[in-house]
Amino acid sequence: MFAPGGIGNVGPGLDILGCAVTGAGDTVRATRSASAGIRIDAPGHPDLPCDPELHTSAIAAASVLRMAGAHDVGVTLNVVKGLPLAGGQGGSSASAVAGAVAVNAMIGNPLGRVDLLRAALSAEERVAGRHIDNLAPCLFGGMLLIRSIEPLDLVSIPVPDALRIVLVHPRQQLRTAEARGVLPSLIPRETALAQASAVAGLVAAFCSGDLPALRRAVDDRIAEPARAPLLPGFDAAKRAALDAGALGCSISGAGPTVFAFADSDALADALSRAMCSAYAAAGIVATARIARVDPVGARVVVAA
Amino acid sequence: MFAPGGIGNVGPGLDILGCAVTGAGDTVRATRSASAGIRIDAPGHPDLPCDPELHTSAIAAASVLRMAGAHDVGVTLNVVKGLPLAGGQGGSSASAVAGAVAVNAMIGNPLGRVDLLRAALSAEERVAGRHIDNLAPCLFGGMLLIRSIEPLDLVSIPVPDALRIVLVHPRQQLRTAEARGVLPSLIPRETALAQASAVAGLVAAFCSGDLPALRRAVDDRIAEPARAPLLPGFDAAKRAALDAGALGCSISGAGPTVFAFADSDALADALSRAMCSAYAAAGIVATARIARVDPVGARVVVAA
Numbered sequence: 114m115f116a117p118g119g120i121g122n123v124g125p126g127l128d129i130l131g132c133a134v135t136g137a138g139d140t141v142r143a144t145r146s147a148s149a150g151i152r153i154d155a156p157g158h159p160d161l162p163c164d165p166e167l168h169t170s171a172i173a174a175a176s177v178l179r180m181a182g183a184h185d186v187g188v189t190l191n192v193v194k195g196l197p198l199a200g201g202q203g204g205s206s207a208s209a210v211a212g213a214v215a216v217n218a219m220i221g222n223p224l225g226r227v228d229l230l231r232a233a234l235s236a237e238e239r240v241a242g243r244h245i246d247n248l249a250p251c252l253f254g255g256m257l258l259i260r261s262i263e264p265l266d267l268v269s270i271p272v273p274d275a276l277r278i279v280l281v282h283p284r285q286q287l288r289t290a291e292a293r294g295v296l297p298s299l300i301p302r303e304t305a306l307a308q309a310s311a312v313a314g315l316v317a318a319f320c321s322g323d324l325p326a327l328r329r330a331v332d333d334r335i336a337e338p339a340r341a342p343l344l345p346g347f348d349a350a351k352r353a354a355l356d357a358g359a360l361g362c363s364i365s366g367a368g369p370t371v372f373a374f375a376d377s378d379a380l381a382d383a384l385s386r387a388m389c390s391a392y393a394a395a396g397i398v399a400t401a402r403i404a405r406v407d408p409v410g411a412r413v414v415v416a417a
Numbered sequence: 418m419f420a421p422g423g424i425g426n427v428g429p430g431l432d433i434l435g436c437a438v439t440g441a442g443d444t445v446r447a448t449r450s451a452s453a454g455i456r457i458d459a460p461g462h463p464d465l466p467c468d469p470e471l472h473t474s475a476i477a478a479a480s481v482l483r484m485a486g487a488h489d490v491g492v493t494l495n496v497v498k499g500l501p502l503a504g505g506q507g508g509s510s511a512s513a514v515a516g517a518v519a520v521n522a523m524i525g526n527p528l529g530r531v532d533l534l535r536a537a538l539s540a541e542e543r544v545a546g547r548h549i550d551n552l553a554p555c556l557f558g559g560m561l562l563i564r565s566i567e568p569l570d571l572v573s574i575p576v577p578d579a580l581r582i583v584l585v586h587p588r589q590q591l592r593t594a595e596a597r598g599v600l601p602s603l604i605p606r607e608t609a610l611a612q613a614s615a616v617a618g619l620v621a622a623f624c625s626g627d628l629p630a631l632r633r634a635v636d637d638r639i640a641e642p643a644r645a646p647l648l649p650g651f652d653a654a655k656r657a658a659l660d661a662g663a664l665g666c667s668i669s670g671a672g673p674t675v676f677a678f679a680d681s682d683a684l685a686d687a688l689s690r691a692m693c694s695a696y697a698a699a700g701i702v703a704t705a706r707i708a709r710v711d712p713v714g715a716r717v718v719v720a721a
Binding site: 125259261301302308 | 431432434574601602617624634639
């Protein structure tokens with residue numbers, strides 16, 4: 114089962130706007146084993162735990178078994194990480210979603226997608242907090258506005274075909290928990306209203322296909338100012354992207370990955386080069402990829 | 418010159434989302450007079466000042482003359498108020514806009530609309546604060562998202578033809594200054610993000626024409642909870658509107674007018690009756706009107 118990476122906190126959309134992104138993702142294979150419980154055969158990365166209590170794939174898989182009443186089922190998980198750890202590309206979400214969906218498929222799909230989201234959230238909230246702006250797009254695909262988690266209320270935001278997403282990943286790690294720790298708990302009213310206007314402007318730009326308006330709407334007054342100081346090279350990379358004509362640039366998820374929007378492959382290429390050069394000038398190795406919004410979300414890539 | 422009333426703070430869109438509304442408005446006639454300066458021939462209501470330093474029409478008109486360099490021009494203003502005073506239907510904005518546009522027309526339209534907005538804002542900020550969610554729709558028409566005042570950045574939000582607006586005006590007055598005084602200056606982050614999601618959900622619902630989604634999106638966590646206690650009968654009227662099937666209900670502007678959305682004349686009628694009955698049960702006389710978003714804004718109704 115494959116689950117794509119994505120962008121959480123799209124610009125000003127902290128905790129409330131996210132999208133799935135084509136290309137890299139995590140893959141989880143679930144196979145029945147003789148004795149009840151979850152085992153991890155391969156955690157996907159040397160730095161990830163084999164303890165099923167600690168790996169998001171296994172936590173989500175265990176939630177699925179519990180919610181389905183399949184207490185006596187044994188599962189072995191084989192995780193292949195295509196997404197960077199603590200990279201800001203929704204890696205923990207992708208592992209959780211892929212684990213939940215893979216185990217659900219293995220036992221005959223007793224749970225619907227809303228329950229699968231809940232199962233994945235039980236894993237995500239252990240490592241990254243109770244938010245679903247990565248999880249929901251990873252599972253359902255597309256660009257989603259999170260209106261409410263309980264009850265679940267998601268709004269699918271249409272995205273123009275021309276939209277390209279440049280993801281630049283500097284060789285840095287930033288744990289989501291650390292990146293959340295710097296967020297202010299109280300926001301001045303003027304800032305809160307400006308942020309609301311920016312998210313609404315972003316949604317209006319996507320809905321109307323007015324891509325140039327994106328550039329003004331990717332304007333995060335809450336998370337980006339708090340997190341940028343944790344991310345060496347970010348300010349220079351953002352400046353380089355905007356100077357090269359990006360239709361907005363900000364931190365992807367909790368970082369350190371940086372995203373920029375473009376409306377053509379040529380512009381996306383130019384942004385990719387400009388941002389990597391800016392990181393290089395700051396002595397930071399960075400890799401880039403060019404993607405689109407993934408409209409599909411989690412999907413079978415190998416028969417379970 | 419006629420300028421329509423409107424709704425500021427559409428639902429969660431405090432200071433950032435407003436619309437012009439068909440029907441009642443304020444009308445200002447500007448005529449040249451021999452001696453320089455602004456005089457008010459008729460202020461439009463016994464409770465409104467004849468002092469040109471205090472009446473929004475005259476303050477805006479004076480700004481127009483100053484911005485146009487027409488220091489030696491004399492103007493007499495005749496104001497007809499169609500909107501209630503301190504009613505929450507954008508009355509101070511309509512008077513300011515009509516005054517600015519009327520005087521500009523009288524001297525040959527030297528100023529463009531952006532300058533006229535600035536002139537009207539110089540009046541509005543004296544009585545209601547520096548926000549343009551009433552002013553901008555009153556001048557330009559439609560439903561507008563305020564992205565920025567300086568530089569001016571407005572996003573026009575398309576509104577489905579079926580949208581009906583019920584405006585219920587209880588016989589109460591609430592000065593905008595008083596209603597602003599109760600707004601919290603610091604907002605918990607979770608509340609700020611929920612509010613941003615609600616505004617974005619509202620914009621998405623308008624853009625996609627998904628009117629039922631409006632009902633969930635008209636969800637103001639900042640202004641309505643602070644102002645509702647100042648407005649006897651509001652809670653009951655809102656409950657009555659929602660029980661009768663309103664597609665959202667909240668305070669119009671700073672109140673006391675309450676608005677509710679409907680998708681048909683029949684539903685609008687039902688909401689109007691239900692809300693007036695709720696006020697009546699609370700011992701409050703209320704009047705209702707049913708309108709639409711006014712796409713035009715300020716316009717000539719009599720040759721200047």
